[in-house]
Amino acid sequence: MSTPILGTGLSGLVGSRFVKDFSDRYQFQNLDLSDPHNPVDITDLTQVMSAIQSSIAEYIVHFAAFTDVTKAWEQRDDKNGVAYKVNVLGTENIVKAAEETGKHLIHISTAYVFDGNKTEMYLESDEICPIEWYGQTKAWAEEKVQASKGKWTILRIDQPFRSDQFARPDAVHRIMNGLKTGSLYPQFTNHFFGPTYINDFVKVIDWVIRTRTSGIFHATAGEMWTDYDFACLINDVMELKGEVKMGSLDEYLKMLNRPYQRNTALDCSKLKNLLDFQMMSIKDAVAQVS
Numbered sequence: 001m002s003t004p005i006l007g008t009g010l011s012g013l014v015g016s017r018f019v020k021d022f023s024d025r026y027q028f029q030n031l032d033l034s035d036p037h038n039p040v041d042i043t044d045l046t047q048v049m050s051a052i053q054s055s056i057a058e059y060i061v062h063f064a065a066f067t068d069v070t071k072a073w074e075q076r077d078d079k080n081g082v083a084y085k086v087n088v089l090g091t092e093n094i095v096k097a098a099e100e101t102g103k104h105l106i107h108i109s110t111a112y113v114f115d116g117n118k119t120e121m122y123l124e125s126d127e128i129c130p131i132e133w134y135g136q137t138k139a140w141a142e143e144k145v146q147a148s149k150g151k152w153t154i155l156r157i158d159q160p161f162r163s164d165q166f167a168r169p170d171a172v173h174r175i176m177n178g179l180k181t182g183s184l185y186p187q188f189t190n191h192f193f194g195p196t197y198i199n200d201f202v203k204v205i206d207w208v209i210r211t212r213t214s215g216i217f218h219a220t221a222g223e224m225w226t227d228y229d230f231a232c233l234i235n236d237v238m239e240l241k242g243e244v245k246m247g248s249l250d251e252y253l254k255m256l257n258r259p260y261q262r263n264t265a266l267d268c269s270k271l272k273n274l275l276d277f278q279m280m281s282i283k284d285a286v287a288q289v290s
Contacts, residue, residue, distance in 0.1 A: 002027040005209075006055050006103070008042055008094065009063030013170060014108065017162050018061070018202040025206070029055060031094075032064070042090035045097075052097040059209050061106045062094050065138070069112070072134035073258035087137035092144045099150035106208055111158035111194065111220075113139040116261025121194065121224055123267050124156075124216045131259040153208050155201075155219040158264045162198035163288045171195060172289050175231050179242030186247025187228040194220040194265035195230065197285035207275055221282050222268030230282075237286050 003026050009015045010030040019028050031040040031051050040051045042064055052060065066072060066083040075081030079088075091107065098105040112135035113128040130136040145152050161172035169177060172195075178184030196219065204219045225233075231244045253260060272279065280288075 003209075004029065004055065004057040006031060006052060006057045006060040007063060008032065008061070008090075009065065012063055013162070013166050013168065014157075014160055014198050014201065015061070015063035016166070017198045018063075018205055021199070021202050022206055029057065031060075042093055043085045045093045048093040049097045049100070052094075052101055052103065057103065059104050059106060060094060060098050061108070061205060062091065063108050064090060065108070065141075067110075067134065069132060069134045070258065072137065073132050076133040083133060083137050087134075088140045088144070091141035095144050095148050095150075095152075098152075099148050102150065104151040104153070104212070104214075105145060105148065106153045106155065106205060107141070107145045109142055109154050109156045110135070110138050111156055111218075111264035111266050112261065113142060113156070114261065114264065116263050118263055121222075121265040121267035122218070122263075124218055124270055131261065135261075151212075151214055153214050154216045155204060155208070156217070156266060157196040157201060158194045158220050158266055160196040160198050160201065161285075161289065163285075164290060170198075172234060172286060175234050176238065176240065176289070179231070179235055179240045179244070182242065184231065184242060184244065186245040187226075187231045188247050188249045188252070189226055189228045190262070191227055191249040191260075192224050192263040192265050193227070193230075194222065194224055194268075195282050195285075196220040197280055197282070199288070200279045200285070203277060204271065204275070204279075207277070211276075213274070217271040218266035218268045219271055220266045220268055221279060221285065222266070222272060223282050224263075224265035225282065233283060234286055237283065238289070
């Protein structure tokens with residue numbers, strides 16, 4: 001018999017892959033406004049509490065978030081804005097309900113809680129210091145989770161991509177489309193990030209559930225890439241024969257009206273030392289993308 005799991009954002013880029021790959025192991029209930037049978041607004045504590053109290057699930061996986069960094073910046077300092085309401089109030093409601101019902105909360109967070117000034121990959125022990133509104137709301141969300149007296153796990157990711165196409169193109173499919181159409185903008189040689197292969201990441205979530213592991217973990221592939229090198233890898237592995245031009249983050253920042261982290265790569269040694277499976281290299285993961 002499959003194990004019941006509560007989730008938010010189970011129809012999104014990451015959440016839907018978790019459902020797709022583990023529907024034989026888990027019975028999913030989506031806490032979402034779009035659910036045709038039982039719509040749940042996570043910014044409404046009464047609705048959240050009612051849905052979670054009525055479930056026998058031991059785990060809640062909280063994927064739902066407002067992730068458009070540019071649109072979030074347009075809402076900066078607005079606690080009535082959708083970014084704050086979803087990312088902070090929504091998380092606070094999930095935390096309260098999980099704590100009251102004794103459920104283990106798995107919260108999906110982001111590398112954007114860091115300022116991007118570090119030259120090496122970020123560790124879980126590094127101080128969070130967000131520089132834009134999306135990162136700030138996610139940092140506050142983490143604080144809500146960590147303040148809980150219940151069981152919790154925080155998994156931070158960066159620039160996620162999956163093997164199959166999704167409605168909204170991910171980090172790899174955006175570059176693929178640009179290379180195929182000749183519309184790929186110049187790629188930064190001085191900006192660093194740590195891609196997350198979603199197909200592997202959902203296995204990490206399953207591992208957390210199977211092992212009942214708590215704490216904060218970085219859960220990308222644990223590699224550090226520039227935008228330019230990443231685009232070149234995609235071009236070469238997929239034999240797209242497109243053109244990858246070099247770009248500069250410094251030049252881009254002159255035209256940008258919001259802060260931009262120079263480095264969001266995450267060190268995943270803590271997680272990898274505990275996992276009971278091997279995570280793919282980014283090169284091997286890209287080779288699986290269609």
